[in-house]
Amino acid sequence: MHRKTLRLTVCDEDKLTHNELIGESRVPLKRVKPNQTKHFHTCLEHPPPLPSPTAMGEALRGISCYLREWENEQLHSLEERGRLLLSLQFLPPLGGEDKDVDGGGEGRRSGGLCVGVKRCAHLAAMDVNGFSDPYVKIYLKPDILKKSKHKTAVMKKTLNPEFNEEFFYEISLSELTNKTLEVTVWDYDLGRSNDFIGGVCLSCHSQGDALRHWMDCLKNKGRRVEQWHILTNELPRTLSHD
Known part of the structure; x- marks a missing residue:
C-alpha cells in the first residue's frame, strides 16, 4: 500500500x-x-x-x-514538506540598454540576481509542540569561494512564516546560466543541529516549475517573477547544517 x-x-x-x-x-x-x-x-x-x-x-x-x-x-517519489513563494529578478547593469526594471535595482551599478524569499506555507512540523522555528538559506552554486550563502531571520513557532527578505548576487547573465540556486528551509534548534525541513534547486537542469521559473527569470531581464515551489525532503547535493 x-x-x-x-x-x-x-x-x-x-x-x-x-x-x-x-x-x-x-x-x-x-x-x-x-x-x-x-x-x-x-x-x-x-x-x-x-x-x-x-x-x-x-x-x-x-x-x-x-x-x-x-x-x-x-x-x-520524494516527500512534500511544504511550499515556498520565491521571486527572481535579473537586474541588468544600470546605464545599459535594459532600463525597464521592477524596482529593487535603484542604487545598483552592477547587474545581478535578486532573490526574494517571500513566505512559506504548510511546512512540516519538526518540534514536539507541533510547530517549527523556520528560516531559509540560499546558495548560488558552484560556490568555490564559499561566499554565496545568505540566511533569513528565524520565525518562531509557525508553519506559515512570512519572511519578505531579498538578497542580491552580483553576477553576469552568461555566468548565471551555469549556476544553480539552492534554497533550503530549516528548523532552528538552540544548542542542537538544526533540522532540515525541505528545499528546492533551480537551474537550467531542473524540471517542472523550478525549470520554468529559472528560465522565465533568464529570459525576462529586469522583470520580477514569482513562483510557488514544492519543498521536498531531499536535494541532489549534500546539505550542511550551519
Missing part, C-alpha cells in the same frame, strides 16, 4: 458531451500513517489545452497524460 498513490480528479459534468477535466492532485499513500487522520492542502494541476477530440487530439492527449504522469511520479 505504501507504494501506491491516491489520484483525485475534479471534473466539469456535461450530460451532452464528455466530462471536462478541471484539474487533479495526487497523494502518495506512504505519507499517511495507520489510524491517523491527516489533512492535505494541495493545488490542482491543470491539464494543458488540447484540440477537439479528433484522432490527432486523442493521440496528443495520451502523450500529454503520459508525460504528466512521469513528471508526477518523479516528484512524488
Whole structure:
C-alpha cells in the first residue's frame, strides 16, 4: 500500500458531451500513517489545452497524460514538506540598454540576481509542540569561494512564516546560466543541529516549475517573477547544517 498513490480528479459534468477535466492532485499513500487522520492542502494541476477530440487530439492527449504522469511520479517519489513563494529578478547593469526594471535595482551599478524569499506555507512540523522555528538559506552554486550563502531571520513557532527578505548576487547573465540556486528551509534548534525541513534547486537542469521559473527569470531581464515551489525532503547535493 505504501507504494501506491491516491489520484483525485475534479471534473466539469456535461450530460451532452464528455466530462471536462478541471484539474487533479495526487497523494502518495506512504505519507499517511495507520489510524491517523491527516489533512492535505494541495493545488490542482491543470491539464494543458488540447484540440477537439479528433484522432490527432486523442493521440496528443495520451502523450500529454503520459508525460504528466512521469513528471508526477518523479516528484512524488520524494516527500512534500511544504511550499515556498520565491521571486527572481535579473537586474541588468544600470546605464545599459535594459532600463525597464521592477524596482529593487535603484542604487545598483552592477547587474545581478535578486532573490526574494517571500513566505512559506504548510511546512512540516519538526518540534514536539507541533510547530517549527523556520528560516531559509540560499546558495548560488558552484560556490568555490564559499561566499554565496545568505540566511533569513528565524520565525518562531509557525508553519506559515512570512519572511519578505531579498538578497542580491552580483553576477553576469552568461555566468548565471551555469549556476544553480539552492534554497533550503530549516528548523532552528538552540544548542542542537538544526533540522532540515525541505528545499528546492533551480537551474537550467531542473524540471517542472523550478525549470520554468529559472528560465522565465533568464529570459525576462529586469522583470520580477514569482513562483510557488514544492519543498521536498531531499536535494541532489549534500546539505550542511550551519
